[in-house]
Amino acid sequence: xxxxxxxxxxxxxxxxxxxxxxxxxxxxxxxxxxxxxxxxxxxxxxxxxxxxxxxxxxxxxxxxxxxxxxxxxxxxxxxxxxxxxxxxxxxxxxxxxxxxxxxxxxxxxxxxxxxxxxxxxxxxxxxxxxxxxxxxxxxxxxxxxxxxxxxxxxxxxxxxxxxxxxxxxxxxxxxxxxxxxxxxxxxxxxxxxxxxxxxxxxxxxxxxxxxxxxxxxxxxxxxxxxxxxxxxxxxxxxxxxxxxxxxxxxxxxxxxxxxxxxxxxxxxxxxxxxxxxxxxxxxxxxxxxxxxxxxxxxxxxxxxxxxxxxxxxxxxxxxxxxxxxxxxxxxxxxxxxxxxxxxxxxxxxxxxxxxxxxxxxxxxxxxxxxxxxxxxxxxxxxxxxxxxxxxxxxxxxxxxxxxxxxxxxxxxxxxxxxxxxxxxxxxxxxxxxxxxxxxxxxxxxxxxxxxxxxxxxxxxxxxxxxxx
Numbered sequence: 001x002x003x004x005x006x007x008x009x010x011x012x013x014x015x016x017x018x019x020x021x022x023x024x025x026x027x028x029x030x031x032x033x034x035x036x037x038x039x040x041x042x043x044x045x046x047x048x049x050x051x052x053x054x055x056x057x058x059x060x061x062x063x064x065x066x067x068x069x070x071x072x073x074x075x076x077x078x079x080x081x082x083x084x085x086x087x088x089x090x091x092x093x094x095x096x097x098x099x100x101x102x103x104x105x106x107x108x109x110x111x112x113x114x115x116x117x118x119x120x121x122x123x124x125x126x127x128x129x130x131x132x133x134x135x136x137x138x139x140x141x142x143x144x145x146x147x148x149x150x151x152x153x154x155x156x157x158x159x160x161x162x163x164x165x166x167x168x169x170x171x172x173x174x175x176x177x178x179x180x181x182x183x184x185x186x187x188x189x190x191x192x193x194x195x196x197x198x199x200x201x202x203x204x205x206x207x208x209x210x211x212x213x214x215x216x217x218x219x220x221x222x223x224x225x226x227x228x229x230x231x232x233x234x235x236x237x238x239x240x241x242x243x244x245x246x247x248x249x250x251x252x253x254x255x256x257x258x259x260x261x262x263x264x265x266x267x268x269x270x271x272x273x274x275x276x277x278x279x280x281x282x283x284x285x286x287x288x289x290x291x292x293x294x295x296x297x298x299x300x301x302x303x304x305x306x307x308x309x310x311x312x313x314x315x316x317x318x319x320x321x322x323x324x325x326x327x328x329x330x331x332x333x334x335x336x337x338x339x340x341x342x343x344x345x346x347x348x349x350x351x352x353x354x355x356x357x358x359x360x361x362x363x364x365x366x367x368x369x370x371x372x373x374x375x376x377x378x379x380x381x382x383x384x385x386x387x388x389x390x391x392x393x394x395x396x397x398x399x400x401x402x403x404x405x406x407x408x409x410x411x412x413x414x415x416x417x418x419x420x421x422x423x424x425x426x427x428x429x430x431x432x433x434x435x436x437x438x439x440x441x442x443x444x445x446x447x448x449x450x451x452x453x454x455x456x457x458x459x460x461x462x463x464x465x466x467x468x
Contacts, residue, residue, distance in 0.1 A: 015115055015339040016170040016350075021424065023105065024169050024415075026270070030097075030277065031157060031172055037281020038158030044286035045293045045361070045387075052294030063291050073240045082291045083366055086284035088235055088249035090362065093280045094183040095253020096273040101180050103258050104267075115333045116174055120181035122329025123357060124149040127321030131313035140309030144371040144382060146189045148317025148389065150363035153179035154281055155390065156356050163398045166412035167353075170342060175353050178326065183250075186363045190244045194370040203241035206248060209234035214255045217268075244370070285362055292365045295384045304381055311385035314368075318358045318389030319396070326354035344411055352400035358393030360386060 019027065052059045068074040068081070076084065107113040127148040135142045153176060160167060167175075213230055231252060239245035258269035266274070305311045330350055334341065341347065368382040401408070418425050 014342055015334055016174060016342040016345055018342075018415075018427075019169050019173055023173070026105075027169060027173055027176065029274070031176065033277045033281055034154050035157040035161050037278070037285065038154035038156070039161055040282055040286045041154050041289055041361070042158045042162075044289040048290045048293040049295060049297070049387075051290075053297050056296060059294050063294070072236060074236060079291045082288045083369065084239060084245045085235070086288050087362070087366065088246045089276065089280045089284040090249070090288075091183070091187065091246040092249035092253040093273060093277050094180070094187075095250035096256055096258065096269045096276075097253075098180050098184055098250075099254050099256060100258040100267075100269055100273070101177065104260075105177075107177065107180075111337070113177075114337060115330065115339055116177040117181055118333040119326050119330040119354075120178045121185070122332075123151070123178065123322055123326035123354070124182065124185050126325030126328070127317035130321035131317040134313035134316060135309045138309030138312070140313065141372075141378075144310055144314065144368065146186075146193065147364050147368045147371060147382060147386065148314050148321060148360060149182075149189070150186050150360040150367065151179050151182045151322070151357040152359050152361035152363065152390070154285060155359045155361045155394075159356065159359065159394045159398060160401075163402060166409050167401075168345070168408060168411040169415060171345070171349060171353055171408075174350075175356065178353075178357055182357075183363070186367070187247060187250050190367065190370065191247050194367070195243050198242045199240055202237045203243060206234055206237035206241055206243075209237060210248075210251055210255070213252055217255055217257070246366075288362065289365075292369070293361075293383065293387065295380055295387060297384070305385045305388050308381060310372075310378065311381050314364075314382060314385035315389040315392070318360050318364075318386070319355075319392050322358035322360070322393065323351070323355045323396075326357055327351050330354070346404075348400065349404060352397055352404070355393055355400060356397035358397070359390045361390055364390075 018024075048059075063079040064077050066075050066077050068076050101107040107117070128145045131145045131148055132142050134140070135144075156175060156179075209230060213227070213234065216226060216230075231248075234252065235245055235248045238248035253269075256267075256269035256272060258267045260267045260270075305315060327347075327350055331347070333339070341350075364386045365383055368386060369379055372379045372382055414427055415425055417427065
């Protein structure tokens with residue numbers, strides 16, 4: 001009796017493989033805006049530090065200046081308007097981005113999404129554990145455990161722009177997916193752990209407003225003059241409910257439709273994100289940085305970063321926790337899901353991206369303010385620790401990426417090469433079965449044109465000379 005034939009093993013899935021052409025084009029457009037916004041963010045952070053350490057009194061006066069209607073409970077300082085108001089725009093874009101990733105992007109396929117999601121979750125859990133251990137054994141305040149868990153995609157891209165490293169699209173997509181999952185978890189952390197007293201009447205009003213927002217979208221009602229006032233009402237109610245107002249932004253972003261219907265070049269979510277992203281990356285986030293990153297570096301502020309368990313925990317969480325968490329989570333997930341790394345890349349590339357994800361700026365500063373609210377001195381030192389940890393991560397990641405810069409540039413140029421100038425990179429056409437037939441027809445057409453020109457030239461040269 002013949003032995004039963006073993007079932008064929010399923011082919012191993014490629015991790016960090018080439019993106020589809022539509023996903024690549026979307027990613028290129030989104031990251032182009034984020035990179036420009038990241039450079040602006042970097043300038044704003046530097047300006048904030050210079051301003052706070054040269055004209056500190058004016059910085060404090062403007063940051064603490066209150067404006068807004070008392071009757072609506074919105075008489076806030078400029079710093080709070082930046083953190084609670086402008087960052088709602090940032091989280092709105094994050095919500096749209098997350099929705100698109102879930103229905104049309106890298107997170108749509110559960111098997112493909114498992115690896116970056118696991119990596120992102122490990123990249124948040126390990127820094128939290130590192131911070132907690134440092135403070136448990138050092139006798140510090142464990143309330144800041146969430147500070148080193150966030151990744152700032154705009155700042156990370158700014159670092160890439162500054163050091164001139166053209167990462168292949170697969171690595172950029174991996175970094176963006178990490179940041180999207182990171183933002184979602186940060187939103188949940190803010191909503192669950194940093195909500196104290198709740199005004200249920202205002203919260204119910206915000207929920208009703210969100211329901212109206214969703215109903216209008218479902219009925220295909222159009223017009224900014226409808227949605228912008230409604231969004232402001234929802235935001236104001238959410239702020240007064242005691243739940244952090246940025247939750248309103250992500251909730252509205254998640255409601256937008258991000259799938260394309262027949263005849264649509266862009267879904268409503270993609271279109272609105274395309275309009276709002278420059279406002280978020282170029283204005284909202286830099287202004288938040290301007291009024292949140294103004295850390296006083298006088299005295300022993302920098303040395304205290306490595307002396308206090310709270311600040312040391314933040315630095316180690318960003319530099320060590322993020323790198324170990326993301327790289328370790330990625331390696332374990334790839335091993336147990338039988339995913340095979342793209343042959344054009346190496347695990348050293350994953351390690352470099354994991355280190356780059358240790359740049360936690362915008363959301364880390366926000367969580368730091370929430371975690372140590374009422375303790376201005378410690379909040380200032382936590383901000384200094386976030387800046388220090390992000391700087392160290394950027395330097396380490398930059399050094400590792402520079403070691404592979406020639407390889408990245410070659411892969412990037414291969415992805416962008418378009419010799420026939422048809423708007424589609426050649427590498428994608430070569431994977432199309434019809435590509436060779438089309439190219440053969442093109443070569444035959446060119447050869448025929450050359451033969452015809454040669455015949456005309458020969459005919460012209462064989463004509464007798466005219467009369468002198």
